[in-house]
Amino acid sequence: MFTFGSLFAGIGGFDLGLERAGMTCKWQVEIDPFCLKVLSKHWPSVLKFEDVRNVGSDNLESVDLICGGFPCQDISNAGKREGIKGKKSGLWAEYRRIICEIRPRYVLVENVAALLTRGLETVLGDLAASGYDAEWQCLPAAAFGAPHRRDRLFIIAHSIDNRRNNEQILAGKLQAQKQSQSLWQSFGTVDNKIWLEDYCGLSRNVDGIPHRVDRLKSLGNAIVPQIPEWIGRQIMKVEAAQ
Numbered sequence: 001m002f003t004f005g006s007l008f009a010g011i012g013g014f015d016l017g018l019e020r021a022g023m024t025c026k027w028q029v030e031i032d033p034f035c036l037k038v039l040s041k042h043w044p045s046v047l048k049f050e051d052v053r054n055v056g057s058d059n060l061e062s063v064d065l066i067c068g069g070f071p072c073q074d075i076s077n078a079g080k081r082e083g084i085k086g087k088k089s090g091l092w093a094e095y096r097r098i099i100c101e102i103r104p105r106y107v108l109v110e111n112v113a114a115l116l117t118r119g120l121e122t123v124l125g126d127l128a129a130s131g132y133d134a135e136w137q138c139l140p141a142a143a144f145g146a147p148h149r150r151d152r153l154f155i156i157a158h159s160i161d162n163r164r165n166n167e168q169i170l171a172g173k174l175q176a177q178k179q180s181q182s183l184w185q186s187f188g189t190v191d192n193k194i195w196l197e198d199y200c201g202l203s204r205n206v207d208g209i210p211h212r213v214d215r216l217k218s219l220g221n222a223i224v225p226q227i228p229e230w231i232g233r234q235i236m237k238v239e240a241a242q
Contacts, residue, residue: 001024002064002065002236002239003023003063003064004024004025004063004064004066004067005025005027005060005063005065005066005102006027006029006030006066006067006068007066007068007070007095007098008029008052008068008069008070008091008095009028009035009039009068010030010032010069010221010223011035011039011218011219011222012028012038012039012042012043013222013223013224013225013228014068014108014228015028015067016042016228016229017223017225017226017228017229017232018065018228018229018232020229020232021229021230021231021236022236023064023065023232023236025043025046026046026061026063027046027048027049027060027061027063028046028049029049029050029051029055030048031050034217034218035218036048036050038218047061052091052094052095052098053091055098056097057102060101060102062102062103062104063102064105064106065104065106065235066098066102066104066106066107066108067109067110068108068109069109069111069152069221070091070109071088071091072111072112073088073089074086074090075089075112075115076114077112077114081114081118083118083119084118084122084123092119092122092126096126096127096130099127099130100130103159104159105159106156106157106159106235107127107132107156107158108154108155108156108157109123109154109156110152110153110223111152111153112151112152112153113151113153115153116138116153120136120153123155124136124155127155127157131159131161132157132160133157133158134155134156134157134158135155135157135169136154136156137153138151138152138153138154139151139152139154140152141223141224141226141227144226145226146226154227156169156231169234169238
């Protein structure tokens, strides 16, 4: 059984995708109350914690993989752009601490594409100093069937003690990019807004949906499960080949 733990779990985008790939979730860490309710509904038997600053080797079970998208507010182009040392995005330091304490065989990290210029060198340097080799790629949600582009940077690292073959886990990245461009163009431009509102049910009007703000916020922060599912399947293929 290949196991994983989920940091900054949100509403479980990573968790759902990796489970579809054949992995088993052992624990989740998420501080947002609404997201915790969603996690509790869909993963009622999984151990949950609220704050990454209060977890580590003393209360987290050892797992094969740790995943999570640490806060992007200080990295995103929409924010103040303070970078990875900002108050929220600086929680990457806790992510690294937990990696060093748990020592998983694999680490899967996600953030906005702006991390390429606002902190990627820090993440890669920290992973290397912690004993992990890494590869990274910007993967758009549109390449996996979503009706929006949504570029996100994914980093997959493996322990240097966990030697594997030379095949890159993200080997399909170029094909994904090309597929994304084709899919995005196919949505068109004239009726795109109307089509998205019909498809997603997220037109801006009062419709009586409870917790609407919480839902939109959690969806906005979530990743498309198909991406971690695809990455998870690549990892499982590598594992099977060893």
